[in-house]
Amino acid sequence: MRDPVDDVFVCKYYKWVVYPFQEAVKAHRETHNPEMYNRPETDLHVTVELNMEGEKKTRLLDNFTRTVGIPHRFDQGEIPSVAAFAKTQEIQKLAIDAGAQLVGGVDMIKKIQVGELNLNDFKYIVAHPEILPEMVVLRGLLKKKFPNPKSGSLDVNLGTAVEKFLYGINYTASKDEYEKDYGSVQTVIGSVSYLFLLLYDRE
Structure with a gap:
């Protein structure tokens, strides 16, 4: 043409x-x-x-x-909900500071297993690789939301991962x-x- x-x-x-x-x-x-x-x-x-x-x-x-x-960042309307998993309090604090609405470690995994805590309302689940072995028991519950490196939801830089899913x-x-x-x-x-x-x- x-x-x-x-x-x-x-x-x-x-x-x-x-x-x-x-x-x-x-x-x-x-x-x-x-x-x-x-x-x-x-x-x-x-x-x-x-x-x-x-x-x-x-x-x-x-x-x-x-x-x-x-x-x-720019306004995209409603901010999605993010839950974050990490073993140490130091890394958990990074997730809290980044804006994750729910943050925890092994104890939180146990609460989910026995039904005391429900993650259905959370759009994204992110985790630090160190806690992945303990999280395997939740794979059946989380299904496609289960953290993985391909999607970026399993990341050593947990704070960055939280920000990505909140504001990306x-x-x-x-x-x-x-x-x-x-x-x-x-x-x-x-x-x-x-x-x-x-x-x-x-x-």
Whole structure:
């Protein structure tokens, strides 16, 4: 397809115009300012295209959901609930300081086993690797929530793991219905005004 030569053109006949990320954010800020759409706090949605081929091209990746930590927090509405497990009080304190709503060690595992404590209301369960052998008895109860390194819920840096699940971006990678080797992620990465401040207030 041809490159557009004018400022105004029919999109379906020309290549999409590709902007650097900073310019794209700036353009959205201009269109959403009070003089135009008047929605400066609107969410900025992104689509990330993925190759869903595995190590062998004949084997494709399944859809997956992950959470990625971000250096600067933004309002995503309700903060999810996180329970954290660690053996030592020192590491437990790191989880408490990071914002985990429930923190404990071996004693907490025993309470869960006998039904004194229920983790169903917690969206995420994180743990320090040292306590993993004691947590194995909870695998059947926790199922997919059971901490594992692949999801980042089993981490030696427990405080960082707690913060990631409390304030990070949760996303799902999904395969295309017809082109199975093509996948995409659609998620929100912040408000237009928030991202503009991050990108331009540092210059």
